[in-house]
Amino acid sequence: MADSIAEDPLSKKSAELVGWNRFDWSGLPGKVVDVLSSLKLAISLFIALAILSAIGTVIQQGESSDFYIKEYGEPLFQWFQTFGFTDVYNQTWFRAVLGLLIVNSLTCFYKRFPGIWRSMRQSQINVSPTFIAGLKQHAEIPLDRESGHVAEQMIDILGGKGYRVSAKRTDNGISVFATKGIMGRVGAHVAHVSAAVIVLGGLIGTVTGFQDFGIGLPGETYYIPQGDFSLKVEKFWMDYYENGAVKSYNSTLTVIDDGQEKLTKTIFVNNPLVYNGIWLYQSSYGDHWDRIDSARILIADKGSDQVVSDVMLEWGTPMEVPELGLTLNVTGFAADFSFDSKTKQVSSKTSEHKNPAVQLTIAEGDHRFNPWLFVDFPGIIDIPESKYAFEIAGYLPSKYTGLQMGRNPGITIVWTGCLMIVVGMALSSSIFHRRLWVNIQPQGTKTVLHFGGNTHKGNIDFTREFSAFTERIKGMA
Amino acid sequence: MFTSLFLFDLTFWLYLAAVALYIGFVALGRTGLQLAAAGPGQLSTSDWSAPVGQLATLITVVGLFVNTAALSTRAYERYQLTGAFAPWSNQFEAMAFVAWAIIVGYLLLEFTYGIKAIGAFVVSIAFLAIGAASLLPYRYQTAEPLVPALNSYWIYIHVSVTLTSYAAFAMAGGLGVMYLLKERAERKGLQSSVTTAFPSLETIDELGYKAITIGFPLLAFGVILGAMWANYAWGGYWSWDPKETWSLIVWFIYGAYIHARMTRGWGGHRAAIYAIFGFLMVIFCFWGVNFLLSGLHAYA
Numbered sequence: 118m119a120d121s122i123a124e125d126p127l128s129k130k131s132a133e134l135v136g137w138n139r140f141d142w143s144g145l146p147g148k149v150v151d152v153l154s155s156l157k158l159a160i161s162l163f164i165a166l167a168i169l170s171a172i173g174t175v176i177q178q179g180e181s182s183d184f185y186i187k188e189y190g191e192p193l194f195q196w197f198q199t200f201g202f203t204d205v206y207n208q209t210w211f212r213a214v215l216g217l218l219i220v221n222s223l224t225c226f227y228k229r230f231p232g233i234w235r236s237m238r239q240s241q242i243n244v245s246p247t248f249i250a251g252l253k254q255h256a257e258i259p260l261d262r263e264s265g266h267v268a269e270q271m272i273d274i275l276g277g278k279g280y281r282v283s284a285k286r287t288d289n290g291i292s293v294f295a296t297k298g299i300m301g302r303v304g305a306h307v308a309h310v311s312a313a314v315i316v317l318g319g320l321i322g323t324v325t326g327f328q329d330f331g332i333g334l335p336g337e338t339y340y341i342p343q344g345d346f347s348l349k350v351e352k353f354w355m356d357y358y359e360n361g362a363v364k365s366y367n368s369t370l371t372v373i374d375d376g377q378e379k380l381t382k383t384i385f386v387n388n389p390l391v392y393n394g395i396w397l398y399q400s401s402y403g404d405h406w407d408r409i410d411s412a413r414i415l416i417a418d419k420g421s422d423q424v425v426s427d428v429m430l431e432w433g434t435p436m437e438v439p440e441l442g443l444t445l446n447v448t449g450f451a452a453d454f455s456f457d458s459k460t461k462q463v464s465s466k467t468s469e470h471k472n473p474a475v476q477l478t479i480a481e482g483d484h485r486f487n488p489w490l491f492v493d494f495p496g497i498i499d500i501p502e503s504k505y506a507f508e509i510a511g512y513l514p515s516k517y518t519g520l521q522m523g524r525n526p527g528i529t530i531v532w533t534g535c536l537m538i539v540v541g542m543a544l545s546s547s548i549f550h551r552r553l554w555v556n557i558q559p560q561g562t563k564t565v566l567h568f569g570g571n572t573h574k575g576n577i578d579f580t581r582e583f584s585a586f587t588e589r590i591k592g593m594a
Numbered sequence: 595m596f597t598s599l600f601l602f603d604l605t606f607w608l609y610l611a612a613v614a615l616y617i618g619f620v621a622l623g624r625t626g627l628q629l630a631a632a633g634p635g636q637l638s639t640s641d642w643s644a645p646v647g648q649l650a651t652l653i654t655v656v657g658l659f660v661n662t663a664a665l666s667t668r669a670y671e672r673y674q675l676t677g678a679f680a681p682w683s684n685q686f687e688a689m690a691f692v693a694w695a696i697i698v699g700y701l702l703l704e705f706t707y708g709i710k711a712i713g714a715f716v717v718s719i720a721f722l723a724i725g726a727a728s729l730l731p732y733r734y735q736t737a738e739p740l741v742p743a744l745n746s747y748w749i750y751i752h753v754s755v756t757l758t759s760y761a762a763f764a765m766a767g768g769l770g771v772m773y774l775l776k777e778r779a780e781r782k783g784l785q786s787s788v789t790t791a792f793p794s795l796e797t798i799d800e801l802g803y804k805a806i807t808i809g810f811p812l813l814a815f816g817v818i819l820g821a822m823w824a825n826y827a828w829g830g831y832w833s834w835d836p837k838e839t840w841s842l843i844v845w846f847i848y849g850a851y852i853h854a855r856m857t858r859g860w861g862g863h864r865a866a867i868y869a870i871f872g873f874l875m876v877i878f879c880f881w882g883v884n885f886l887l888s889g890l891h892a893y894a
């Protein structure tokens with residue numbers, strides 16, 4: 118073995134005797150297996166993963182080149198790119214180290230677990246007083262009683278504390294072996310396998326699942342191709358705390374499948390909707406960039422330069438102003454106005470409300486106008502044929518709901534692995550494996566008792582337990 | 595307006611008193627030993643050591659009660675204000691909770707193993723935690739309502755489990771410091787040192803290891819609960835957000851420790867230094883990340 122695991126020579130020896138090494142690793146050189154199952158490698162990999170992950174938190178990940186050049190300068194950025202430091206967690210070398218840890222722990226399991234499994238069914242009963250004297254905890258206790266009686270009491274004492282006890286009469290007295298807490302070691306190995314299970318689930322998820330983000334406007338219906346159904350956004354609204362902070366944001370969604378309404382649910386953060394294996398999460402919200410809910414319009418008479426009317430318009434709903442002979446409608450919006458002279462199309466350059474413009478559709482007598490009016494620059498748009506001047510006094514942006522959606526077929530495997538790792542680790546930290554050996558030698562009507570034991574960890578509790586046992590043995594009635 | 599703030603304050607003073615008493619206990623233990631060596635039959639100051647030690651424990655227990663009352667009161671205030679009561683929803687409350695968990699752990703240790711001198715180190719860390727919390731600006735100490743992402747029952751279990759693991763690592767760090775002090779004193783000669791009241795090096799080493807074997811699975815559980823929460827709230831269980839990455843880094847660091855202990859002869863001096871290093875990483879994960887790196891968890 119490449120490293121020395123704290124194990125007593127006895128079990129190593131018996132492992133050889135039983136012939137555990139007879140396994141033929143399909144021609145794999147034993148050295149490679151030794152390295153792959155070694156604790157040294159495991160420790161190095163843990164440290165390596167810690168350092169590599171830390172790099173990814175110190176250098177911001179997935180930003181634009183401009184960002185890095187500004188922050189770190191050109192030469193450093195070149196290095197970052199060479200090593201992939203701007204996207205650490207997706208680098209092959211990062212995955213390789215993680216993969217190696219999995220291989221490492223599986224090999225470790227394969228090499229060590231069978232020995233533990235075997236020791237669950239088989240006891241090393243017969244040991245010499247010299248062996249016992251070499252154990253970390255040991256005591257030699259003379260007793261005024263007959264050896265058979267002592268042996269019976271020993272079995273009671275140890276058995277009473279939950280030890281599995283076996284005894285045997287041999288040439289040099291009576292041997293008793295007691296063991297407890299092997300599940301602690303089994304737990305450690307459960308943890309080793311489950312790390313692979315988690316990574317496997319993760320892989321299945323990335324290969325066969327999908328993740329997507331979309332925005333939805335209340336009243337609209339969207340087709341979700343990955344699930345072959347449609348989603349209608351019924352409503353979106355926000356709740357606030359008394360002090361004005363946002364308490365939650367909510368969307369009421371209806372799933373429409375085969376033309377039928379299947380399911381309506383209000384989702385909010387921490388409360389997703391699931392349909393056909395697709396999860397829909399409330400993930401964000403925002404002000405829409407090419408749509409508003411309503412706008413307030415001031416209408417001034419060009420002749421008198423007086424405001425003659427002040428109207429609230431709902432998006433897409435024509436409204437008559439009979440006293441002025443007008444019909445108005447809000448039909449367009451651009452949050453950050455931009456005009457493409459080739460296509461004659463208006464659009465929003467960004468999603469931010471930097472230079473908002475509202476398009477009005479105006480019917481005045483026989484005339485039809487479609488002017489774009491700038492919220493921040495009132496008065497610069499004049500309609501020569503019109504008697505009136507129009508001004509946007511304010512608008513209420515449409516809120517969109519940001520929906521995260523995805524399907525992850527690997528998730529159950531991931532959670533299974535997680536459950537296993539938690540249970541395994543809990544077992545290994547709460548239970549520790551102990552072994553006790555007793556050699557009872559008759560000396561006429563009296564007895565000399567050699568008592569010793571070891572543990573693979575938890576020394577301080579074991580020491581306490583051992584001395585409690587010794588006290589009880591000394592006080593044997 | 596916040597009754598809990600008064601109770602947190604009181605906790606601070608009680609822990610301070612407890613730390614002073616534990617240090618007194620250690621110091622008196624030394625004098626006692628020296629005088630006893632000077633001549634038997636003489637009344638020595640060591641007679642003071644025992645009652646001071648008892649008082650230290652008593653004050654710690656009282657401190658724990660007040661700490662518990664402070665957290666419960668804060669829970670009630672949160673409930674009144676926002677309808678959710680987890681009293682570990684911001685940096686300040688989290689520190690007070692870590693202090694609480696450290697003291698619970700410490701008292702369990704003291705009552706199980708009957709070793710008092712450790713209090714001088716471990717109770718100190720709890721005191722420092724609550725002291726650092728009280729240095730936070732007032733607006734961080736109040737019970738602001740939770741942002742929507744945090745407003746979930748997951749916060750009860752995910753945060754408390756993770757913080758408890760931090761408390762275990764804090765204990766291991768304190769024991770590491772104690773180990774190094776004792777080791778140094780032993781090298782220089784026993785008599786001149788206050789550390790004679792300390793348990794043996796081996797005991798300190800083993801207890802530190804034990805604390806880490808408790809913290810390690812708890813941290814794994816905490817990280818996993820965080821992943822489940824993220825999956826439920828955002829539809830992705832792992833996004834390499836700085837906080838979750840740092841919890842994982844801390845976990846890797848202790849993973850290396852746990853496995854190093856499996857190799858023969860790894861412990862003692864090296865393990866003590868490593869435990870202190872690990873705890874510094876925990877502090878960075880807990881404080882540094884919130885203030886130095888940005889991410890979803892930076893709620894302070």
Ligand code: HEM
Pocket residue numbers: 122153154155156157159218219221222223225229233301302305306308309312538541542545546573574807852853856
């Ligand atoms: C992949 C992540 C890993 C996890 C989560 C993990 C977890 C654990 C845990 C919880 C224990 C119990 C510790 C204790 O008893 O105090 C343990 C023990 C151990 N681990 Fe790992 N481990 C991992 C990787 C590895 C690797 C790669 C190796 C390769 C050598 C390894 C070798 C061992 C050995 C030999 C033990 C002692 C087992 C025994 O008591 O018989 N582990 N591990």
